[in-house]
Amino acid sequence: MSALIQMRDIHVNFPVRNPDGGKMLTLRALDGVDLGITRSQCVGVVGESGCGKTTLAKVLMGLVEPNDGSVHVDGELLTERRSASSRRRLQMVFQDPGSSLNPRRRVRSALAELITYHDLVPASGLSAALRELMDMVGLPDRCLDVRPRDLSGGQRQRIAIARALAVQPDVIVADEAVSALDVSAQAKVVNLLSDLREQLGLTLVFISHDLGVVRALCDRVVVMYLGRVVEDAPTEQLFEDPQHPYTRALLAAVPDITTRREDAAARKPALDGEPASALAVGEGCRFRPRCPVAVSTCATEDPPLVGMRSHRAACVHAAAH
Template sequence: MSRTPPALELCGLSKSYTLGGGLFKRGRSLGAVSDVSLRIPRGQVMGLVGESGCGKSTLAKMLLGLTTPSEGDVLVDGKPLRGANQKALARHVQPIFQDPYSSLNPRKRISQIVGLPLQVHGIGTARERAARVAETLDVVGLPRRAADQFPGQLSGGQRQRVAIARALIMRPDIVICDEPTSALDVSVQAQILNLLLDLKQAFGLTYLFISHDLAVVEHLVDRVAVMYLGRIVEEGTRAQIFGAPRHPYTQALLASALTPEPGLGVPDIGMGDAMPDPSAPPSGCAFHPRCPRAEAVCRQQRPRLEDIRGDNARVACHFA
């Protein structure tokens, strides 16, 4: 009996860019994403966390077919993404972007924005498309009158609901959520997160949820992957990552979260402020210049991301 493939699988995915250079000068190579492998089973939510500039958005672009990997491949339902037709991919994978203020065309009515994917793919008659737009707006909690409005007439939360409706209009299997609540007020964030959870249940969706907000990730996901300087350094269930993190970087991220207790502020965790230059990464473990537990082996040898606990969790640390 064959095993059902995961909804989304990343196999040794890497992306490098060349910086500078010219006719007689070789440019520097920047490894934005390096050897990332992840499996997201159907119907689950995988959280991807890390500091700004660690490669999260580059990874999202590769999953959406917006940029080609330098190495590795993406499998959607067991089928390789490389060389796939972009329109065919869009039927299975859709994005929800960070900023609802810039991701919607201000000159188009909401009905046009949400219904455009149906028109591009030639799905249904004009009347059928209008009916599905109205149905989808209702599903995401927008009133029917919103169909005739422009984005500038809506609040931030309503605009993000429009973005969600646009992503769902094609009835995709997988949704890539790239910081979908970071531009919203805290009270509105909670509404959008609950909506995403409800939609996951209603449509059997699979999410990759990219965020730097650990509280948001803890609320939503089943599993978490922690990214540092283009590599996954730890992966595990929500309970494993938030309850018993093993990598020093994961521990530092959790310790650096703001506490609600007045006067405590952000604790000093010894990590320092600056992430190393991705075009000149440190030798060995890339985190060793900021790690309070680093020893000589950390500077000399890069640790492999491997299961050291036997409980479906992976860590890349010599001392985990």
């Protein structure tokens, strides 16, 4: 099946001021990322803070222009100057709906502006379209006439999802879309995204730190480390048989509610140390300084993604599988 989204060899570098006063430094936020996503698929993107997840989302949305590489949607090359129709096809749901929604505007006004700008329904059908949006995200019609401050966090995030749906997109990129919510609101929003995907055939790119949510929602998981994809696999394969030592460490760090408190406190951390700086990525595998199974080859070789087409890992040990 051909990919709806195809990102090829994406590089994003950011100039950073040198604290010593010398020449500007280069932060390699994304370093040769390839990612293909098929229509109606839900792909989870995971990794520690600073691994490049949000930069990847911004490149996809056109909010960050890559230094090198290309983004295609349905075979169309997306350039820096995207048409209104190209922008409409990809919509983003941000982490904090409190800051992503205009606090001065009533919900009806914010949603109606999008529908009218893209000329999606005639003026006579606008009210019906707004009520349908409320129904799709499980909110009563009265929410159309309030401002975001009058809603709970979960309701605001539903409005943010309604705003994304208002322009009838093909793809929704959710960047930590449930991390600012309490547990019950998280579950409702995750269930909503799952239902919408099934009903509308949406393609979802779901960025999250919460591996439990990713496992429940996503078909496939992409693991990132310091600007590179280090593992890419169907969800259950990745959770049951992780091939990269970093993925294994992420899974080992997930709290186990069946473990006694004193046992959990005595458990050795899954990983030692912090990720290396993206300002100083050296030769070889960038995970090597923290890797429990590193060998001499890892100091000189930066392994590509290898393995079966459905499950690939960037590790010299994975190459043997």
